[in-house]
Amino acid sequence: MRTLFALFAVFAALSAHASLPIQHWVLANGAKVYFVESHDLPILDVSVDFPAGTALEPANKGGVANLTRHLLSLGAGGLDDNQIARGMADVGAELGGRFDADRAGLTLRTLSSPEQRNAALAILAKVLQQPAFPEAVLAREKARVIATLQEAEARPESIAAKAFQIAVFGNHPYARRDSGEIDSVSKLNVADVQDFYRSHYAASGAVVALMGDIGRVEADRIAHQLTDQLPPASGAASLSIPPVPALQQALSRTIPFPAKQSQVLIGQPGVKRGDPDYFALYVGNYILGGGGFDSRLLNEVRQKRGLAYSVYSYFMPMREAGAFQIGLQTRTDQTSEALQVVRQTLANFVTRGVTDAELTQAKNNIVGGFPLRIDSNKEILEYLAVIGFYDLPLNYLDEFPKRVEAVTAEQIQAAFKRHIHPDRLVTIVVGGSGK
Secondary structure, eight states: OHHHHHHHHHHHHHHHTTTOOOEEEEOTTSOEEEEEEOOSSSEEEEEEEESOSGGGSOTTSTTHHHHHHHHGGGEETTEEHHHHHHHHHHTTOEEEEEEOSSOEEEEEEEEOSHHHHHHHHHHHHHHHHOBOOOHHHHHHHHHHHHHHHHHHTTOHHHHHHHHHHHHHHTTSGGGSOTTOOHHHHHHOOHHHHHHHHHHHOOGGGOEEEEEESOOHHHHHHHHHHHHTTSOOOOSSSOOOOOOOOOOOSOEEEEEOOSOSEEEEEEEEEOOBTTOTTHHHHHHHHIIIIISGGGSHHHIIIIITTOOOSOEEEEEOOBSSOOEEEEEEEEEGGGHHHHHHHHHHHHHHHHHHOOOHHHHHHHHHHHHHHHHHHTSSHHHHHHHHHHHHHTTOOTTHHHHHHHHHHHOOHHHHHHHHHHHOOGGGOEEEEESSOOO
16 A cells, blocks of 8 residues: 555656646847746745856866856945845845856745845845955955865865866866866956956856746746846857867876775766767666666675775766766775776676666666656756756656656667777776776
8 A cells, every 4th residue: 555655646746747837938138038937835946057167267267167156146236245145144035056067157045925035136136247256255265265175185085086087088178177276266366257257147148047936927027137237248258168079098097095995986978968868878877876776886896795885877968078987985905806896897788788677677766756856946946957058958857757768778788889988988096006
């Protein structure tokens, strides 16, 4: 009886979102708007994203993209950082943000009643359109970033992540650290931040996502309020990211570190957003290393041999091909054995593909868990922002379970053979033997 109830709950949740009514339009200023109307809760969630991530900053201004995004909410429209924070707190609103290699943006969660909503949106509009970039605040934030970077140089996981990015992406902009390097950050000034803002935060590149307790007319008004006074489009900087070159040969690097555990990262360039092979790779990776105790890597590395407590794999699709990564920690004296097992497991996976039983279990778990990924306004907002920024189909969420169900074992094997090359893997080991 309990099993039947659980199944009913899953199907009910899927049915509730069987057709997520995403409304989409483009403002006269070029901003793209994605809106889902929902009156279940008296809450409005908003995000505004721009093509302003690390990969789009000038090569000699490392860290400027991160600092620009961060400084937006630390002084704007005659308000200092404390006044901005207090103004949001006074109406129960939450101001946040996101940042990666492709994009930068701000998020807002507010009560939908006009008084609270209008107060919070007025602050967000100032933050987006009237940033002050105070010199004293910039100096303070530069010091904070530099201290964080210095601390990261003493953490094996940070050392491994940095070396992995450089090895996988080489001279491509995706190799850059989100926060920049100590030397480049120390040289940044207010003019650098202002220039980056003016060239990357134009309305023509903005993606506005709204989810919650308002109607279409109000959503349109808010989108205009947040974007009409953004900088005009500028040709001063490119907003495109070059393709990621494929690796031509394997590369292994061991970085000595005084620890009992080795940090191990293995991978190569993977797949970009919208690639036709995405769903085959997604389902296949669940079987390989993304499905926890259901995955082959965990079975081979932990269950059979006890070489690591955890091992994982994932694809990180971006505007261009993001990383495919396998990661684990293991005792330094077991590093070589663990590497051999991981490499052989991956090679077997690419060569032989998946079994029918593995595929059925993966599909059931992915589709069964999908309602939990869209069971809150915040989560739906995140998907709206991704759909808008990467120009994915409006029915992406509706079609997701169907696309997963349609994946075949043959498609998984063919997709992995096209994208993953076990003879050209990057291997980074921090703290032990990487032979």
